[in-house]
Amino acid sequence: MRTRKFTLSEQEIPDKWYNIIADMPNKPLPPLHPGTKEPIGPDALAPLFPMALIEQEVSGEKWIDIPDEVRNIYSIWRPTPLYRAYGLEKALDTPAKIYYKYEGVSPSGSHKPNTAVAQAYYNKQEGVKRIATETGAGQWGSALSFACNHFGIECEVFMVKISYEQKPYRKLMMNTWGAQVHSSPTNLTEAGKKILAQDPNSPGSLGIAISEAIERAASDPDTKYSLGSVLNHVKLHQTIIGQEAIKQMELAGDFPDIVIAPFGGGSNFAGLAFPFLRFNLEEGKNIRCIASEPSSCPKLTRGVFRYDFGDTVGMTPLLPMYTLGHNFVPAPIHAGGLRYHGAGVIVSQLLKDKFIEACSHDNLEVFEAGVLFAKAEGIIPAPEANHGIATAIKEANICKEEGHSKTILFNLCGHGNFDMKAYQDYFEGKLVRHEITSEEIQNSLAELDTPEIA
Numbered sequence: 520m521r522t523r524k525f526t527l528s529e530q531e532i533p534d535k536w537y538n539i540i541a542d543m544p545n546k547p548l549p550p551l552h553p554g555t556k557e558p559i560g561p562d563a564l565a566p567l568f569p570m571a572l573i574e575q576e577v578s579g580e581k582w583i584d585i586p587d588e589v590r591n592i593y594s595i596w597r598p599t600p601l602y603r604a605y606g607l608e609k610a611l612d613t614p615a616k617i618y619y620k621y622e623g624v625s626p627s628g629s630h631k632p633n634t635a636v637a638q639a640y641y642n643k644q645e646g647v648k649r650i651a652t653e654t655g656a657g658q659w660g661s662a663l664s665f666a667c668n669h670f671g672i673e674c675e676v677f678m679v680k681i682s683y684e685q686k687p688y689r690k691l692m693m694n695t696w697g698a699q700v701h702s703s704p705t706n707l708t709e710a711g712k713k714i715l716a717q718d719p720n721s722p723g724s725l726g727i728a729i730s731e732a733i734e735r736a737a738s739d740p741d742t743k744y745s746l747g748s749v750l751n752h753v754k755l756h757q758t759i760i761g762q763e764a765i766k767q768m769e770l771a772g773d774f775p776d777i778v779i780a781p782f783g784g785g786s787n788f789a790g791l792a793f794p795f796l797r798f799n800l801e802e803g804k805n806i807r808c809i810a811s812e813p814s815s816c817p818k819l820t821r822g823v824f825r826y827d828f829g830d831t832v833g834m835t836p837l838l839p840m841y842t843l844g845h846n847f848v849p850a851p852i853h854a855g856g857l858r859y860h861g862a863g864v865i866v867s868q869l870l871k872d873k874f875i876e877a878c879s880h881d882n883l884e885v886f887e888a889g890v891l892f893a894k895a896e897g898i899i900p901a902p903e904a905n906h907g908i909a910t911a912i913k914e915a916n917i918c919k920e921e922g923h924s925k926t927i928l929f930n931l932c933g934h935g936n937f938d939m940k941a942y943q944d945y946f947e948g949k950l951v952r953h954e955i956t957s958e959e960i961q962n963s964l965a966e967l968d969t970p971e972i973a
């Protein structure tokens with residue numbers, strides 16, 4: 520019998536995270552204070568994050584130890600399996616060999632607990648009693664609820680109102696793990712009250728929910744804030760994905776030519792790709808790493824590289840990144856996790872320096888890819904994950920046209936079992952092709968008054 524699934528033992532869960540900053544020829548530029556536009560130091564973040572995470576955020580150390588207690592919790596679902604996609608290869612009739620790393624086996628169903636557990640651990644170490652956060656579609660809120668529950672930390676989630684109403688099961692997952700979930704905007708914060716005064720029926724937005732969670736953390740010494748993507752320490756924690764995948768590709772007797780992952784803020788892409796990029800940076804290997812984004816929110820393929828805010832309201836430091844402008848409001852596509860205006864700082868610098876590539880796919884194309892995958896491989900992917908599948912299919916089709924074989928590895932970063940409404944809309948023909956115009960992008964970027972990067 521041929522081997523389809525490549526598995527590692529619990530003892531093989533990596534014991535270090537890989538910090539790619541140590542290997543980057545051009546280090547990321549510093550964050551700037553939103554008022555003075557001067558570089559800010561790590562202590563500016565102290566009201567929001569525990570010191571251990573701030574140290575990781577600015578660390579230049581190449582390898583950072585994973586605490587034993589974190590590895591013990593990882594072992595509930597890690598190492599995650601790596602599959603050879605025989606079914607998909609057959610369906611595409613391609614000479615390419617396709618593999619995927621499956622992160623949907625975690626308790627909340629995506630890669631996000633990899634960082635949620637680490638973040639909850641360091642908060643616990645520093646005596647933090649409560650963590651406030653925002654969630655859009657609910658993946659991050661449920662991952663953090665699971666992690667906080669484990670360490671006996673209270674978790675307060677500001678969930679965008681429209682998702683709160685449309686995704687009751689994600690909210691109930693958070694409740695099951697003991698989290699308190701608010702429909703944002705709320706009357707609990709000044710930011711929320713201000714929005715409600717303007718529009719009592721506001722559907723909410725991720726930007727508003729972030730403002731509420733940050734305000735909560737900044738105004739209570741026992742409460743910290745936590746973010747599920749974008750930041751350096753979040754990407755760092757996700758690098759266990761790629762490290763496991765390297766060992767599993769060895770088991771398969773193979774090695775990828777192309778590594779692909781969907782892209783929201785960059786954490787699952789970083790998680791799979793950075794450990795492979797190390798071979799390019801250290802040994803001059805030439806593995807192509809491709810970030811896959813929605814064509815309705817194309818910051819990597821059509822945005823600009825400059826300083827911008829991480830949130831909509833403008834409360835965060837200014838970060839050097841590929842952005843569509845912090846006021847950019849993406850179309851309400853179902854891949855909620857990819858509807859973010861900017862990109863993480865490290866990934867942005869790597870793209871600028873041409874160490875990685877990016878591509879975009881339309882909403883309809885990704886659901887076509889997701890349904891094809893579900894039929895061929897069995898697993899129903901998260902709408903975000905469908906973007907990586909669409910890129911893998913595109914590359915496999917190129918192999919077929921050109922008559923050569925390549926080894927393709929992609930990150931199946933989550934399952935779609937709580938996203939069936941998105942599939943329903945697709946089946947009922949309610950999803951439309953959506954391409955934003957250059958004018959819309961220009962208009963959004965024209966509102967940026969932040970420093971250009973030379």
Ligand SMILES: *Cc1c(COP(=O)(O)O)cnc(C)c1O
Nearest residue numbers: 748783784785786787856903933
């Ligand atoms: C949050 C999320 C993403 C996007 O976030 P990244 O930080 O870019 O990984 C992608 N897929 C799933 C399933 C998610 O939950």
